[in-house]
Amino acid sequence: MLSPSPVELARAGVAYPGGVQGLADVDLTVAESEILGIIGESGAGKSTLLNLLTGEVAATSGSVTVLGSDIGRLDRAGLRRLRREIGVVFQGVHLLSNRTVRQNVEVALSLRPRQERTASAVDDVLRFVGLDHRADAYPAQLSGGQRQRVGIARALVSRPRLLLCDEPTSALDAATAGEVLDLLRDARDRFGTTIVIVTHDLDVVRGVCDRVALFEDGRLVDILAVAPSARGGRETYLDRARRELGG
């Protein structure tokens, strides 16, 4: 039997108290190992969608199935178990400032049941994000891009099957953002992680997404395959400045 898709929304809706419709009638399936972009203007429902997938927000209509579990039917323990399978990466990652890079990642791993932790998990993931040489540094000693890579290491250390990213590159310059996107793609290629990325940046979609879902006023209005030709080589920040600002 085929394993179920990691994310399946069937006519899912969220009506917030007060009557605002955060999402309405969303049918959406994300395939195993897919990288899906979510775009839309402010208020379109992007955060509501991410919060639905983690169970922070409950659907008030339709159903939301994540990694084979119908979220609406899970009890608290079931929801906790499911959340352990989901990694999250947010914009402006919050690291513990008085802990080293290694300790920040260890804290994330300590949330896993003991029998699922491997001795080399932290070293492996630090090597994967290219920060093994900075393991003993403190967050204040890192660049913004390096801090975001620690955030990704924290999210990946427990090998989640699903990774949710909310504006993962918005605080970064183009070159550093490109490195972070390369890392997300590597995670998919190496671990088979399914990734959902909320972004306002079409370069992020172009750079890493297989498909992109377009939201407007809480509705999924279109879903597009990202053309491979749209990817191409990444333009540097200075090249872009020359193209956009030059005479």
Ligand SMILES: Nc1ncnc2c1ncn2[C@@H]1O[C@H](COP(=O)(O)OP(=O)(O)OP(=O)(O)O)[C@@H](O)[C@H]1O
């Ligand atoms: N907790 C809440 N209570 C009431 N209404 C809410 C709540 N959270 C979001 N909304 C409303 O639901 C709609 C969708 O909001 P959401 O935050 O999901 O949009 P978004 O696309 O993430 O926006 P942004 O890009 O500004 O973060 C908006 O009209 C918003 O005002």
